Amino acid sequence: MSSESFHGADLVVETLAAEGVTHVFGLPGTTIMELIDALGRHAAVRYLSTRHEQVAGFMADGFSRAGGPLGVCLASRGPGAANLAIAVQNAHDESVPLLALVGQVPQSISHRGSFEDMNVVSAFAPMCKWAVEITEPDRIPELLQRAVRAVVSGRPGPVVVSLPLDVLQAPAQAGPGPRVRVYPPAPDPRGIAEAAGLLAAAERPVIIVGGGGTGAPDAVLALAETAGAPVVSTWLRKNAVPNSHPAFLGALGYGAHDVTDRIVREADVVVALGCRFSEFTTKRWSLVPPSARLVHADVDPGELGRVYPPSVGLVSDAGAAARSLAEALGPLVADDPGRAERRTARRVELRKEFDEVSAPPPEATPDKGTVSSAALVRAVQGLAEREGIVLVQDVHTFGPWVARHVHVDRPRSYYGSAGGAMAWGFPAAMGMALARPGERIVTLSGDGSFWMVAQDFETCVREGIDVLTVVVNNFSYGNTRDRQRFAHDERYQGVFLGNPDFAEYARLLGGHGIRVTSDAALRPAVEEALATPGPCIVDIIQDRMEGLPYGLTPPRAR
Template identity: 60%
Template sequence: MSAAAPGPGRTGADLVVACLVAEGIEIVTGVPGTTVMDVIDGIAREPRIRFVATRHEQVAGFMADGASRAGAAPGTALVSRGPGAANLAIAVQNAYDESVPMLVLVGQVSGAIVERRAFEEMDVVATFRPMSKWAVEIHDVARIPELLQRAIRASVSGRPGPVVVSLPLDVLQHPVPDGVVAAPRWRPYPPAPAPDAVTEAARLLAGAERPVLLLGGGAVGDPGPYLALAERTGAAVVTTWMRQSLVPYKTPGYVGCLGYGAHEVTEQVVREADVLVAFGCRFSEFTTKRWTLVSDETALIHVDVDPEELGRVHPPRLALVADARLAAQALLDRAERTVGDAGRERLAGFRGCFEEATDLTADALAGDDPRGGVSGASGVRALQHVLDRPDTVLVQDAPSFVPWMQRHLRVPRARSVFGSAGGAMAWGLPAAMGIALARPRQRVVTVSGDGSFWMVAQDFETCVREGIPLVNLVMNNFAYGNTRDRQRAAHGERYLGVFYDNLDFAGFARSLGGYGARVETDDGLLPAVESALDQDRPAIIDVLQHPMYGLPPGLTPLPAR
């Protein structure tokens, strides 16, 4: 009997699995543990769900995060009580910070022994409430469909985020009463903007001489309405930090991605805007250059599905509680064609400066010294080669190499680059695994620093075991690069705790049955990438860099605050 089908002898665990099937969840990641074995057994009897066992709960959480970003929302992770749940917390916090939908199922001790400090007992709800959209514990087997499916809807509705559902062992093992079944899947329609607000926003745009559209994480998806609105109104288009993949690089009005590593011309466009329309943007610290970028003279039109975000940082001239794409389409339907020759020339000038700044020419790289290792410019050229293939996706972790990509990578297709703005090291490899599972027809390439990669390297074995053919570029400078740069800039070059030794990552890959290559010179990197992409198995490319090499020329580390 399928675990999703009604019938005699069903348990709460079977009902949990039935609810997952009803909600369209096809992949569950996790680590087996005592309190979730009944759910895992139910999944084993359900052919519509694939369970991927990882070597650490943090990896399971980041995999669920990646699967959600790639379109398989909500990514789902299953872990056991106490230590298992605690290991997952970093992924939940990161998803909450970045508004990524995620379903977390946590096994819990039985209600009969709760509050006795039972083995690995933890107050799951109290632990996760501050870092989740909703945390709930289910105490009655008959309420599993109500509460579990409500949690799933909450995760993907409004401002998305992680939800945590605690499942006591006695509830999972309890028989299901007759007539209790999974509910049909449904989703609320996203909110459209108020007509009067659209009229006023269109009026402000019509009078603008230097309009700018700022696209944040809430604007993910089809960029068509935003780009059409920009063309009609003559607005420049910029994105928030780590969201350069929201629009293709060749979009005529696109002038870059804000945040750490942004080009001066990108910041100038925002600084000089007389009307700024922000779609799904939280005005975060890096995007706003620590809240100094948006002028008080700029008329801000702020669009967000979460009313709590409106005016949190900058008082808006106009605030619209609405889905970003619906608001853009409504504005497009109402906006006048206002751009004139002067506006076109001004925007073309900004675009020309942006193209010049992103070019990997000798002038742009004056002063760059890789000190004998592989250069950042060669790394970007290799990644550009990856992205120019129509079937590839790039995932960038949180290494000191990210500013190189931010400044020089030209993204040809929307939603072809994924990056985490939450700051969690070690996100890259697991997220790439989730993205690869959600997009099996595409090749996924991830770039990590050696510090980030080595935190989760054990799950390269999971890639081999599960047949996930990732290509992992490890920018290996034998250092925690971001911290090293801060010690160099702000602490008199007193280095402590930032340098270490690494094994041969290529040999490590081969020892687990994957493909491994070690690159020590610029001319060896692109052939190694091409060879790895030709494999049908996971690969690690160990890219050796000097321990003191890192940021692009002219870029300084951000000071601690």
């Protein structure tokens, strides 16, 4: 490409490629046509068009979350940028690395109220790690590479880059610099020694693993075995360690078993690894007892003491902290074997209780033409145990059934959204399928969530994205319905829906579709879906009042 034909848009693509980006997800628009054209002329980065910018953002989220290169989404000015906001906010809440590129009006007409003009930096700054507008083409490598470093360094999260049209169109001379990554910090040895002393003296310790610790299961379990301590995960992070390991005692948050909560309530020492102490995980910040001594490790120093003041705060990668703490704790445990034996014996008894309550629910007799949640739990458990299957849990009423009764052992085989954004699951699964093409991605979505983004099933067919979507279809916004049931004397307003035949919808768009209306037909339908290549929807018909597991009520709005 001659220097005369090399423009800012080309420089953006070359910089993305230098940073290891392989996919960009977006929707065409006026201010990004130069960039889409440049993507088409550069083979290193693949561009995929979606039917909505929200889907593009969630695809980038899933692509990053599943271990692919950095997920990048692209939208044009004004409304297109606003449509990305849900995905950016969700990535910020969940510490997911995501780069959002937003086209902007030319600088020559900015701040005049021109068509779809929007202050991108001001709009996105509260919901991302950094928002920046690039105003000179030759500064594209500098600022775009800095943006990528900000995305992946420390606590990961989204960064938004605004690209004015005239910057993308202007001739450019610069080139990208070397790819630079900052390694996470290791814990201070003095803090480790103090933390090991606290843990060695504990009678009822517990290890809480959050999203920041999910990548180091071996280190977490080594610490748990050395300490004789139980391990619980934060909300929707139950894949932090293999659930069959005797140290694992469940996931906290909405749907947690009483025994899982009680382990934390009774703790005298809490070791929190990559944990933010969110509202759901901590039962609205009431779970951790004031008397407990807290050892808190996180890469973000701002998290230490933000909710609970730690006795020992470690600015550290969670896995590195767990490994160092296990090494320091070993000799101290050897000096007091009786205490270690008591801790381990207590954990064994707690695990027996957990095994009883987390066993599959008893078989049910659903109304004719519907599928019971108990049967669905068994089917999902079968999927969780199969090699090559990745489960993606959307925000839906069936979620607490998964939290209570589905056990996950294989690493990187289960993902759930704790950011609260409905409709995350299906698009995130699309991104995951592209990041991990050798595996089958299976999404569990409610009908309310799925129908928000169902138009992009066409994108799956067009682009050959092999996603199996299980729609748990109770013809309602189930979470809100249950709150109206328990907190508003069954005065139901705006929660019951009219849905199409989702299986027929899948076939209409060129995919595969199966509708299931009985427990007996569920497993054969799942097997047929798994055996059929290409995108597929399994439409699971439930009673419109089918909801939470027995004895569980939704938290009241406060």
